[in-house]
Amino acid sequence: MPLSSTDFYKKAPPEKGASSFVYPPTVSNIAFFAEALRAGCVVAIPTETVYGLAGLALDETACRSIFSIKGRPLVDPLIVHVSNREMAARLAELPPSFAPLADNFWPGPLTLILKKKSIVPDLVTAGKQTVALRMPRHPVTLALLQGLEAPLAAPSANPFGYVSPVEAGHVAESFGEKVPFILDGGPCEIGLESTILDLTDGNAPKVLRPGAVSPEEISNVLGRPVPLLNVNLHHEESATAPGTFSRHYSPDTELQLFEAGRIPSLGDDEAVVFLKRPTGNVSGEVFWLSESGDAASVAQSLFSLLRQMDRLAFTRIHWELPPANASGLWLAIRDRIKRAAAAK
Ligand code: TXA
């Protein structure tokens, strides 16, 4: 008989990492995580975007635990992770635009919203007739998914509304013993959540959340314009992608945003964060996201620095925005900084 999830929590762990809940990605640990998932446990997994809080997507009890551990409202659906297209086809209707998108962007940071099949529990999709699917490219999680041969529901592994985790330690920090199994895949390669592309209206694909795959790249593959919707919502009920609530990814410290190139004046107990090392003389508590200032390195350090700055307990942090006319990954960076600063 398979072990129940409670048995798993009592079971002596295999090879341990630095923290008692973090496991290095050895072959035997990956097999252990697969076994724990099959038994109904919720575990944290690395992806190239951010860490996810994962459970078997077709197991309602596991999915219910994901919502409850995260404190996520049941109206906000979960992304389902797959390891191949056959698995995607079991879960959703695949429109003609699916194949060229998968050829170009899977595995990778592109989530597709598709018409769901009945096998997907309504709980996962929050009652919607659509499901969000993604094939991640992190080798550890791909190996885990391939071993499992089952799809995994996994929202970002942060308490609802807080900054997403981009290292195993961030998950341990937020959840402690609530998530005793964290598979360590190192720091996330991209550091921002996937691009979400809504394909449910075959004639009008649209980006609901910007990420590392830009609307321009998608539009080049589909041979038609693909708009980025300005989803900036205040009410869960009206949301197309409910997790795009305006306040999201937020630290507890107040953020005051300023446009690139300006230098704000700092009050007592205030700090400033630039996108790259400032060239002029700036006095006070000065931080920057990247030495070079290129978009990839800014994206990689954004969530780590937001978390670190939050711990330093300044009364206010002035934070530099990428230019409003930015494109590519900068769009996603600007989006996340704005959401982090949106009023509570
Ligand atoms: O990069 C990522 O996408 C990460 C990693 C772990 O894969 N996951 C992630 O999940 O960011 P989460 O739950 O934090 O964000 C997923 C977003 C939520 O805003 C959710 O509302 C939206 O996707 N979503 C899920 N299913 C949807 C659906 N059927 N229709 C519209 N939006 C959906």
Ligand code: MG
């Ligand atoms: Mg999230």
